Amino acid sequence: MPASPGPTASHWRRLPLETAAAPALLEGSAALLDGLAGDPAPTLRWYRARRTAIVLGRGQRRLEVRASADLDLVRRDSGGGAVLLDPELLSLDVAVPVGHPWIDPADLGAVFTRVGAAWAAALGDLGLRGAVVHDGPSTTPRASDARSSLIAAVCYATLGRGEVHVGGRKVVGLSQRHRRHGVLVQCGLLRRWRPAALLKALGADPGDAEVTGAAVGLDDLLDPAPCDAEVIGAVEAAFESAVDATPRRLDGVATEPA
Numbered sequence: 001m002p003a004s005p006g007p008t009a010s011h012w013r014r015l016p017l018e019t020a021a022a023p024a025l026l027e028g029s030a031a032l033l034d035g036l037a038g039d040p041a042p043t044l045r046w047y048r049a050r051r052t053a054i055v056l057g058r059g060q061r062r063l064e065v066r067a068s069a070d071l072d073l074v075r076r077d078s079g080g081g082a083v084l085l086d087p088e089l090l091s092l093d094v095a096v097p098v099g100h101p102w103i104d105p106a107d108l109g110a111v112f113t114r115v116g117a118a119w120a121a122a123l124g125d126l127g128l129r130g131a132v133v134h135d136g137p138s139t140t141p142r143a144s145d146a147r148s149s150l151i152a153a154v155c156y157a158t159l160g161r162g163e164v165h166v167g168g169r170k171v172v173g174l175s176q177r178h179r180r181h182g183v184l185v186q187c188g189l190l191r192r193w194r195p196a197a198l199l200k201a202l203g204a205d206p207g208d209a210e211v212t213g214a215a216v217g218l219d220d221l222l223d224p225a226p227c228d229a230e231v232i233g234a235v236e237a238a239f240e241s242a243v244d245a246t247p248r249r250l251d252g253v254a255t256e257p258a
Helices: 022-035 110-125 146-153 196-201 228-245
Strands: 013-020 043-049 053-056 072-075 083-085 089-097 131-133 164-166 169-179 182-190 248-250 253-255
Touching: 013 022, 013 228, 022 043, 022 053, 022 072, 022 089, 022 169, 022 182, 043 228, 053 196, 083 089, 089 228, 110 131, 110 164, 110 169, 110 182, 110 228
Parallel strands: 013 043, 053 072
Antiparallel strands: 043 089, 053 083, 089 182, 131 164, 164 169, 169 182, 248 253
16 A cells, blocks of 8 residues: 655644733744744744733834723834734734745835735635735825824724735734844734724724724624634645745746746
8 A cells, every 4th residue: 555645844833822911922023033043944923912902013102102000011123003912813923034935035025915815815714705915005194193193003094015904994914024034924813803992092082983994803704703723724724825826936036836
């Protein structure tokens, strides 16, 4: 009898879902990116905050946020707007080493599109119809007045390259951080979108209709909603398939995968 085939090699090292306080989770993100220098293994790392936190992007140091005993306030090294990191947000770090087929030296933002496409495929496999990858310019407005400043400050109020939406409402948000040895793409899948705590901390109306209507959670779109294990399984499978389908670059020339 022919020998049984061995297990299929994985393109990604997969870390189990981690639950912790937001500062520890973001420290883990930084360590994962720095670790690519010595261990260039493409890695998927899942996590969820134990308690609600507001996470500010790298460029939001001057943003005024009202502190609260109920909220942790932390900053991340990647760009983008403020994120409500609460138990309703399922997060994924995608660590991509330099030389990986998803990194295009001529287009550093291309990795966003590839990550977003994998997410959209996974959501489709879970039964979500109409998931679209935003491949145009960012919809973040110039912060010229109080209203545009608020919209620009909230990550899930606008769309950027590679982010996934349904009918214009964001479901998966992305941010990234580059190093010489690789890229970290931070992904957040909304299970539910309840931005009142974030809006209140920014001094805005907690029921702001524009911000509330700009995003939507997976659990609000699918009934019954998939559990975390089902989401993680679908996303990891989609990431595997997406790498298999990515054209490789040889001496700067794109080639189809073998």
